[in-house]
Amino acid sequence: MSDMNSHPKQETTLLLVKPDGVKRGLTGEILRRIELRGLKIVGLTMITPKRDELDNHYPNDDGWLTRVGEKTLSTYEKYGYDAEKELGTTNPLKIGKEVRTWLLDFMTSGPIVKVAIQGIHAVEMVRKLVGATMPSAAEMGTIRGDFSVDSAAAANRDKRSVHNLAHASETVEEAKKELMLWFAANELHDYKRAEEDIMF
Ligand code: ADP
Numbered sequence: 001m002s003d004m005n006s007h008p009k010q011e012t013t014l015l016l017v018k019p020d021g022v023k024r025g026l027t028g029e030i031l032r033r034i035e036l037r038g039l040k041i042v043g044l045t046m047i048t049p050k051r052d053e054l055d056n057h058y059p060n061d062d063g064w065l066t067r068v069g070e071k072t073l074s075t076y077e078k079y080g081y082d083a084e085k086e087l088g089t090t091n092p093l094k095i096g097k098e099v100r101t102w103l104l105d106f107m108t109s110g111p112i113v114k115v116a117i118q119g120i121h122a123v124e125m126v127r128k129l130v131g132a133t134m135p136s137a138a139e140m141g142t143i144r145g146d147f148s149v150d151s152a153a154a155a156n157r158d159k160r161s162v163h164n165l166a167h168a169s170e171t172v173e174e175a176k177k178e179l180m181l182w183f184a185a186n187e188l189h190d191y192k193r194a195e196e197d198i199m200f
Contacts, residue, residue, distance in 0.1 A: 009120045009121060010118060010119070010120065010122075011118070011119070011120075011121060011122040011123050011172055011175065012042065012116055012117065012118045012122060012175065012179060012188075013116075013117050013118075013122045013123045013126050013168065013169045013175040013179075014114065014115070014116060014117075014167075014168070014169045014175055014178040014179050014182060014183075015030070015034070015114075015115040015117055015126055015130070015166055015167065015168050015169075016112050016113070016114055016115070016166065016167040016168075016182075017030055017112055017113035017115070017165070017166055018106070018107065018112055018163070018164070018165055018166055018167060019106065019107065019109050019110035019111065019112060020148075020163040020164075020165055021112075021113075021165040021166055022046070022110060022111050022112060022113060023110060024147070024165075026143075026147055026165060027113050029143075029147075030143055030165070030166060031044075031115070033129055033143060034115070034117055034126065034129065037119075037125065037129060038119065038193075038195065038199060039117050039118070039119040039122055039125060039126065040117065040118045040119055040191075040193050041115060041116070041117055042116045042117065042118045042188050042189050042190070042191075043114070043115065043116030043183050043187050043188045043189065044113070044114070044115050044116070045113070045114055045187065046111050046112070046113045046114075047111065047112060047113075047114060048108075048110070048111045048112075049107060049108060049112055050108070051104055051108050053181065053182075054103075054104050054107045054108060055104060056181055057178060057181055057182075058100060058103060058104070060100070062093055064096070065092075065093050065096030065097055065100060066092045066093045066096055067092075067096070068092075068095075068096040068099050068100065069091070069092030069093055069094065069095035069096035069097075069099065070092045070096075071133065071134065071152050072087070072092075072095050072096075072099060072152045072153070072156050073090065073092055073095065074152075075134065075136075075151050075152040075153040076152075076153050076156075078153070079151070079153045081153050081157070083095070086156070086157060087156060095156075099152075099156065099161060102155075102156075102159060102160050102161040103161040105160070105161070106160060106161045106163070107161075114182045114183070116179060116182075116183055116187075116188055120200070122175075123168075123169055123170075123171065123172050123174075123175050126168045126169070127168050127169075127170065128142070129142060129143060129168075130142060130143050130144060130165075130166050130167075130168045131143060131144035131145045132144065132145075133162070133164065134150070134151055134152060134162065134164070135148035135149055135150045135151070135162070135163075135164050136149070136150070136151045138164075143165055143166055144164045144165055144166070147165060148163060148164050148165050150162045150163050150164060
């Protein structure tokens with residue numbers, strides 16, 4: 001992997017088209033947006049992931065779980081729903097653990113497409129293309145903003161995770177870990193896009 005990232009600003013990141021993205025036929029549109037931006041697809045496969053792969057993929061520390069739980073609590077508050085009544089608790093850590101279980105249920109509910117993407121500041125660029133976690137907050141022009149409608153309050157009422165079409169690594173460190181998890185070395189490819197000499 002280090003060879004592939006030889007330029008100091010060259011990064012490789014992971015995007016997963018989630019089961020809702022695949023089932024809605026949005027895989028092509030998502031890939032199109034990545035490629036049009038000038039980012040290079042260096043790995044691409046459809047898989048039906050196993051639960052333990054997702055279990056390794058999503059963080060499981062108290063900090064992450066609490067942050068996820070807090071997202072639920074803030075949307076419940078925003079829309080005037082009673083978290084205690086609906087979820088049986090207002091403890092963000094407990095809610096985060098519950099949401100993580102729903103997320104694993106969702107991510108194993110059908111095929112996903114794993115995509116390794118390389119480019120200048122690829123981690124940040126792909127996060128920007130994907131947009132904010134909650135579709136109701138994602139800007140127009142982003143994948144989530146243009147094609148999904150959901151919120152934590154709506155999702156958690158139905159005991160499910162938010163359906164927001166795609167996952168993208170959040171940091172360079174996370175990208176490295178996730179790429180190791182999802183791609184074998186021989187599944188990542190090295191080539192030059194035609195415009196690389198012109199643009200960089
Ligand atoms: P992102 O995918 O934008 O990096 P997170 O890492 O915070 O966001 O969460 C991972 C995924 O878990 C989200 O994309 C979403 O599908 C789901 N999710 C996060 N928070 C909640 C929540 N409070 N309720 C339901 N689903 C959630």
